[in-house]
Amino acid sequence: MNVQVILRPVTVADMPVLHQLTQDPEMTGEFEWAGWSDPHDWRRAWEENGLIGPDGGTLMVDREGEVLGLVNWRRRTVGRASYYWAIGIALLPPARGHGYGTEAQRQLVEYLFAHTTVHRIAASTEAGNRAEQRALEKAGFTREGVMRGIGWRNGAWRDGVSYSVLRTDPR
Secondary structure: OOOOOEEEEOOHHHHHHHHHHHHOHHHHOOOOOOOOOOOOHHHHHHHHHOOEEOOEEEEEEEEOOEEEEEEEEEEEEEOOOEEEEEEEEEEOHHHOOOOHHHHHHHHHHHHHHHHOOOOEEEEEEEOOOHHHHHHHHHOOOEEEEEEEEEEEEOOEEEEEEEEEEEOOOOO
């Protein structure tokens, strides 16, 4: 399958999609709904720096002008002199299951390795989210292990699975 998606900066017109992917339980999906949060966070952050800054950022996943979702990255400090990026993805329901997430995460890894000096990019997902585990593996990530009871969702602690890719890993 030839999956054609691009990553692009967030525009003000994307605010409704960002809102759907974080504030609408039907759109977030089974493994992402974590409860209500400040609905104005996205707009404030976009006005501050366009959702791209030294400690992380958010890009839209786009296919031929249709917004499919978002990818993001956040700085995680390790010791005094090093850090890694932790990445995430959220796709609208119609975009799931077509390989768009795999390709978007692959492109995000390439973007971060090309434009930052980071050596490690990490991702994690809930242990029951088999689709995301497959997508990360297809995108070049290596499964590292299970993180017991790491996430709270829907009234219970959930296990997570950690993944990473290093700049020196073959791609």
